[in-house]
Amino acid sequence: MPTADAAPKTAMQRFLDGVEKVGNMVPHPVVIFLILIAIVIVLSAVLGMFDAAVTFDRINPDTHQIEIASTEIRSLLNTDGIRFMYESLVPNFMAFTAVGLMIAAMIGAGVAEESGLVTALIHKLVIVSPHWALTYILAFVGILASIAADAGYLVLIPLAGIAYLAVGRHPLAGLALGFAAVAAAFTVNMLIKPLDTVLVEFTNDAAALVDPTRSIGLASNLWFSIASVLFLTVIIAFISDRIIEPRLGTYNPKSASEGTTTDQSAMLGEQESRGLRFAGFGLLGLIVVFGLLTIPSWGPLRNPDTGELIGNSPFMSGLITLIVLMFLVTGWAYGIGAGTLRTLTEVIGAIEKSIKNMGGTIFLFFVLSQFVAYFTYTNIGTVMALSLSGVLQAANIGALPLLIGFIIVVAIIDLLLTGAIAKWAIFAPVFVPLLMQLGVEPEAVLAAYRVGDSPMNAITPLNAYFALVVGFAQKYDKSAGVGTIVSLMLPFVVWIYVLWTALFAVWKMLGLPWGL
Template sequence: MVAESNPASQSITQRVLDLVERVGNKVPHPVLIFLILIAIVLVVAHVLYLAGVSVSYQVINPETHELETATTAARTLLSASGVRDMYTGLVPNLMGFSAIGLLVVAMVGVGVAEEAGLINTLIRTLVAVSPGWALTYILALVGILSSIAADAGYVVLIPLAGAAYLSLGRHPLAGIALGFAAVAGAFNVNMLIKPLDAVLTEITNDAIHMVDPTRSIDLTAGLWFSIASVPFLTVVIALITDRLISPRLGKYEGAAAEESEGASLGAKEWRGLRYAALGLLGVLVVFGLLSLPEGAPLRNPETGALIGNSPFMNGLIVPIMFVFLVSGAAYGWGAGTIKSSADVIGAMTKAVSGLGGTILLFLVISQFIAYFNYSNIPTIMAVEMADTLTRASIGPIWLLLGFIVVVTALNLVFTPAIAKWAIFAPVFVPLLVTLGVDPAAVLSAYRVGDSPTNSITPLNAYFALVVGFAQRYDKNAGIGTIVALLLPYAIGMSVLWTALFAAWYLLGLPWGF
């Protein structure tokens, strides 16, 4: 995958990353890895269960907003109840794995747009109108902002970034790494309010009320820091891509390189784009009528809100799917690449059938996550790490920085953002509020710690999918390839973003409205 070069001329960083890739790619197939991890969880959970390991803590229930005192003990899956749970949970565990539904729905639309040639044409157009130096920044910015559409950026932006890089004559794996770092590594910030923000804010307010029932924050409490983080992380991701990842990969020599060489658009392609624009306009009109008027069905039926916790935001993958589906079909009709409805259905079928290997992997991953959570090991780890940090006699800024480090490390094995915050908020929010720290700062610190390592943990539901994207261009790409590509992003974003947070806090800048 990496271009041939003289080892003596490589930097220490490049040699370390090459070593990480070689070692990582020698591990077994991801399916076997997660089967091994399942076996490890079974053994470790049983040992902890026999040792009687348990923790007591206070947690906020995200549904009732009540503070609850809970005791969590290690559970073994080797008991009668554990075996029954594994036996009956095989299908429910898979069906409850939201990544599968999101992936299938998105690919129904993307598959049509791809088969019709719309995506290729749009990428060629983007490359033609964008200065070469700006494409990296544009893709990084769009990747970060894609979190407004929940997880859709994983299945849409990442492969598009790889294809865009290929069209520009650059290594497509650099584009995939750039897209993954932007979508996953900055998932918790945006310039707009996301559905996730509503849940995290509610949990934060419940924690504040433990020490001050009259005080609350709203959805915009940390918006200034979030908005500032977006261009900051855009520059960080782009610089890492251009200065480290692209030079390490070198020139792409794959067979697909010739396919990326595109001339200017022909008359049929321009006609297809006009048809696609009309299709897009039609989709926007339909969903506009369903969401914009007062009392529209896609608004929150209780508050009337459109942004935040609303049917529109919670199901944003649906309009995204229709945008690709309708625009792709319209483009194909105009460009002559789609002749009938059978061609559209064929494109959908082809896209979904290509997910067979990914769905198999998701089957195994979903079982591992279910067993890991059943064992209560993640909760025990989170509580013990939180207790250790709070017992340390350090000032607010150091406590906040330590909190970021703890969240960053824990995110490698315990990825659900809401579940972690429900455990951490009752510990750190009251403590820091009593020390005079703005609760918005505590929530912002959590966002900083919870995001960057999303791209290097195989427990990320979309990690395996990104490996599949990489294998389109390098059949030898594996877990080691992705970890080696994303490790510089994870480290760079963690360090620099934490530095931005510390500077923001020390300067006393407002966190939001």
């Protein structure tokens, strides 16, 4: 990896270089997950022989009632376990939603990239944005990208790398910035998103154990979320500018993979400007169509029972469809205007090209889906989460220290269980009633969960998109590996956890309202 030309390295930079060197010594991600699968199989058999189990209260996701449940370690080497592994090979892969989401997103993104729209938009952004503001703009947009669920991983992260390259900055710094913004702040936004509906519903079910009349609304964390978005935008951009980019130094285009375009210096010409105008017309037409589908009270994309649009509605549930169509329509419109992609045959060719380039990633996801399925089947992660939460629950400490301890436990578990909904279904009936009895409002418990749940997503290999980011990095540096990404993301994770937790503690001590 390129380094700074003259300035001596700080102790932190030398430490991160060591992390990268050690991390890149690990095998290919596919090999890593094959090893993890073997470990899970053996560990499940050993723990299964000792009948390891735990009893707990949980929220039934179907009835939303609190029920007593018992979870035991299930062996993968007994009759049922062997049958499961044999029968579930293809179903595990088909149920891995990240694959379908990635392929769908790349249908539109491939057309936008092949037509030249992505490059033109990045150039336009560079032209109109002050140099100092580019980092902050990308960080802010990356955090807000969570409104589109996981699509931010597939769209914003590679765009951030291209944007940095366009202004002569290190593209790996752009990728790291985008990954930190999308992953490490995933649970907060300035808007209400589908995830909020589930988290709030589980919170209310848990609060009813103490006070059946107590409930919170969808906007119960809105003020804290808005403040967190602005706060984290500054933190992420500052870390990128002051720690990540200085360590990377000057980018050497010779490090790029073969076929990667590194010349992003050309300004917009007449064809590109015309293409952007056509893309604008295409976007306008798409807005009109979706306006007719959503704005009227009878709109088919509204909730058929409540008429709701933002929150629990077909529009929000299928937001990836809007994103795919947006890139597809604007990309083709740009291609027509710029003369780069005119016919339907050329559009299909662009889609085929983008999907062909994902062959390695799809195979990795196939192996990863087996590991996730086996790990879930054995209940190892659930038993570990409940054991840690039980220790924290038994600790006789005050409300704020308990909230901070709760944040730490969620962070640790997030290395193994990355799903925000699955963890909250376990933690809510334990910590919401416990803290309510100590005088803590359920809004505060949910806000603490948001702080603990997100940052570790940027360094855990169990994040379905971690390997994809490694692939993005290898476009610009052939030697990039798991260690490269971990060393880039570690400063983000550490500082976000420390400072975001501090913001939460100050918010709680000042008694500020969490939301509406």
